[in-house]
Amino acid sequence: MLVRIDPGSPVPLFEQVAASIRRALAGGSPARGEQLPPARELAASLEINVHTVLRAYALLRDEGLIDLRRRRGAVVLGDAPSRARLTELVAELVDEAKRAGVGPDELTGVIKEKYS
Amino acid sequence: MTKLIRVLIATAVLPGAVLAVAAVLANAWRDRLPDPIATHWNSGPDNADSLGLFVTVCLALGAVVTVVVVVIAVVGLRNGRPLPRPTIGMGAGLATMPSAVLLSTLVLNLDAPDWHAARGGALVLLFLLGVTVLGVVAAFVGGLSAPAREHRARANRPSVGLQPGQRAFWSGRAANPAMLWALLAIPGAIAFLPAGLPWPTAVWIGFVGAVVTALTYRLRAKVDATGVTIRFGLLGFPWRHLELGDIREATVRELTTFGDGGLGLRFNAVTGTTAYKVRGGPALALTLENGRTVLVSVDDPETGAGLVNDLIAQGVTRID
Numbered sequence: 001m002l003v004r005i006d007p008g009s010p011v012p013l014f015e016q017v018a019a020s021i022r023r024a025l026a027g028g029s030p031a032r033g034e035q036l037p038p039a040r041e042l043a044a045s046l047e048i049n050v051h052t053v054l055r056a057y058a059l060l061r062d063e064g065l066i067d068l069r070r071r072r073g074a075v076v077l078g079d080a081p082s083r084a085r086l087t088e089l090v091a092e093l094v095d096e097a098k099r100a101g102v103g104p105d106e107l108t109g110v111i112k113e114k115y116s
Numbered sequence: 117m118t119k120l121i122r123v124l125i126a127t128a129v130l131p132g133a134v135l136a137v138a139a140v141l142a143n144a145w146r147d148r149l150p151d152p153i154a155t156h157w158n159s160g161p162d163n164a165d166s167l168g169l170f171v172t173v174c175l176a177l178g179a180v181v182t183v184v185v186v187v188i189a190v191v192g193l194r195n196g197r198p199l200p201r202p203t204i205g206m207g208a209g210l211a212t213m214p215s216a217v218l219l220s221t222l223v224l225n226l227d228a229p230d231w232h233a234a235r236g237g238a239l240v241l242l243f244l245l246g247v248t249v250l251g252v253v254a255a256f257v258g259g260l261s262a263p264a265r266e267h268r269a270r271a272n273r274p275s276v277g278l279q280p281g282q283r284a285f286w287s288g289r290a291a292n293p294a295m296l297w298a299l300l301a302i303p304g305a306i307a308f309l310p311a312g313l314p315w316p317t318a319v320w321i322g323f324v325g326a327v328v329t330a331l332t333y334r335l336r337a338k339v340d341a342t343g344v345t346i347r348f349g350l351l352g353f354p355w356r357h358l359e360l361g362d363i364r365e366a367t368v369r370e371l372t373t374f375g376d377g378g379l380g381l382r383f384n385a386v387t388g389t390t391a392y393k394v395r396g397g398p399a400l401a402l403t404l405e406n407g408r409t410v411l412v413s414v415d416d417p418e419t420g421a422g423l424v425n426d427l428i429a430q431g432v433t434r435i436d
Contacts, residue, residue, distance in 0.1 A: 002276060002419050004284040029416060030289075037287050037338075045285040045340035 001030055001037075005046055013048055017056035025065055025076065026084035036066065036074035063087050119193060126204050126258025127189045128182065130250055131211035135178045138215040142171045145222055153225040154234035164231040171218065178214035185211045188386055189258070198388040198407040201259030206385070208254030209247050216243040273365060274418050278426035286339040286423045288414035292394040295333040295379065332380045335394045337414045339423045344402060346392050346412055354381055356392075362405050366424035368417045369401040376411060400424075 001024040005016045021036065030036065039057060043050040057074050060066045065080045065087075077083075097107045146167075155170055156163035185207040192199055220243040225234045278284055331349040338345045343360040347353075373396035376382055382391040388408040393399070400417035402410040402424065414420065 001288075002284060002286045002423065004276075004278065004282055006279070006282045008281050034289075037285070041338075042285055045338070045342075046283050047341075048283075 003042065003046065005048070014052045014055040014059065017042075017046070017048075017053060018059045021056065021060060022063075022065065022084045022087060025060075025080045026088060028081050030076050032076055032078045032080065034076050035072070036076070038073055120190070123189050123193055123199065123204070123258045124186070126208055126254035127211065128186045130254050130257075131178070131182045131185070131208055131215070134212050134215045134250065135175065135182065138178070138218050139175055142175075142218065142222060145226060148227050149222065149225050150228050150231050150234075152231055153221065154228075154231040155221055157234075157236065160236070161231055161234045170221070174214045174218035178211065178218075181214065182211040192386050196407075197386065199259060200385065200388060200408075201255040203385040204258040205251040205255030208258070209251030212247050212250050216247045219243060273425045274368060274422040275426055276419055276422035278423065278430065280430065283341065284339075284423055284427075286420050287336065288400070288412075288416055288420050289334070289336045290394050290414045291334040292379070293333075295329050295394065298329065328380070333394060335392055335412065335414060337392075337400060337412045337420060339420050339427070341427060344412075344424060346410075348381065348392065356410075358402065358404070358410065360424075360427055363402050363424060363428060364405050365403045365428075366421035367401045367403070368421055369399050369411060370397065371399045371411065371413060372396050 001021065003017060003020040003024075005013055005020070007013070009016065011019075024030065036042075036057065039053040040050050043053045046053075057066065057068060060074075061068050064077065064083050066074045066076055068074055094107070097103075102110075149167055151167040152164040153167050153170060154161035154163070155165045189199060189204065189207065220240045224236075224239060225231065228234045276284070331351065331353065334349045336347045336352075338347075341360070342357075344358045344363065345355065346358075347355040371391075371393065373379065375396070376389060376391040376393065377384060379393050379395070382393065383389070384391075389411065390408070391399075391411040391413075393411065393413045395413050397413065398415075398417050399411050399413040400420050402412070404410065
């Protein structure tokens with residue numbers, strides 16, 4: 001699992017960390033049941049604050065990719081690869097919609113139409 | 117002094133000289149020794165062999181081991197492999213051992229009317245000390261690191277395209293569940309098969325096997341700006357940290373399951389290769405500045421190797 005950050009980028013660091021891990025999860029490694037590196041270790045290696053890493057992990061938990069537990073750390077959930085890909089695609093979709101001047105309501109309408 | 121001469125002095129001249137001295141003394145002392153001579157002690161002399169046979173076997177063994185050590189060392193040198201000091205010292209000591217055994221046995225038998233009257237064996241320690249000293253001398257004379265090879269073109273090195281100013285962390289792991297099954301099966305097999313082992317020995321072997329397997333069935337490697345950290349198994353021990361500055365290059369190598377000495381932590385003194393292995397297949401191969409190689413069998417080694425190379429190229433080092 002490769003985590004890459006650029007401190008010079010305008011994107012917040014926790015989002016950069018989360019994006020790297022999401023990409024790794026979409027690729028299937030680390031796989032279901034495996035643990036992400038301890039937040040303190042990852043923070044030390046990247047020379048960032050441990051709370052930045054924890055915020056990234058919390059974001060990934062809210063997206064349903066990992067489970068955060070005491071003692072066991074951050075454990076990868078079973079449907080992480082497909083969900084990670086979905087999250088990446090949605091981000092891409094929203095970016096494209098913004099560029100095209102399509103608002104959130106219009107976009108949801110388009111999505112709902114596709115579902116029916 | 118060229119490297120070849122130094123290696124030859126350490127592995128051929130030193131043990132060879134001791135062997136020659138032993139041969140000359142064995143010949144000179146022929147009339148002062150009993151025949152047969154005492155060759156084994158257990159508080160007192162308890163076994164004897166024919167003088168001629170014992171001398172011939174010791175000298176032949178010394179000659180054969182010396183030749184083998186010289187051939188291994190010279191071939192290694194010709195192939196540009198590192199010859200670490202401990203390896204040269206061990207080789208020279210091994211080649212001298214038959215001479216030391218012969219000399220100490222002869223000295224203890226010297227002027228005894230019969231092999232039963234041979235003196236006690238504390239003197240042997242002195243000869244073992246002599247072997248150790250010779251090994252240390254040989255190590256310092258002949259131990260060399262590998263010739264620094266030309267840096268290869270950077271184009272064919274793996275890379276992850278790390279830009280200046282970016283920071284990165286990579287972690288790779290691998291586990292071998294089959295080793296865990298073996299952990300369950302082997303002690304059982306030892307305990308129940310009629311192997312002729314007394315049961316405390318069987319239990320002990322099973323226990324040691326279980327501990328070793330539990331420690332080494334899982335492997336993790338981590339790459340960041342401080343270098344590469346390799347950790348084994350449940351406790352994270354054995355472990356090793358390699359500074360980025362000590363690494364010349366990282367590549368990917370395909371390993372076979374039982375190559376490089378098999379699974380687990382393997383060190384090959386002749387090639388200078390340390391392997392951290394839990395499975396065959398693709399592995400991270402680190403070439404160190406001193407010419408040695410470290411192999412780590414973790415998944416996705418291309419990315420790890422790419423990050424190591426990028427960090428080396430960036431010259432990113434951190435002191436903390």
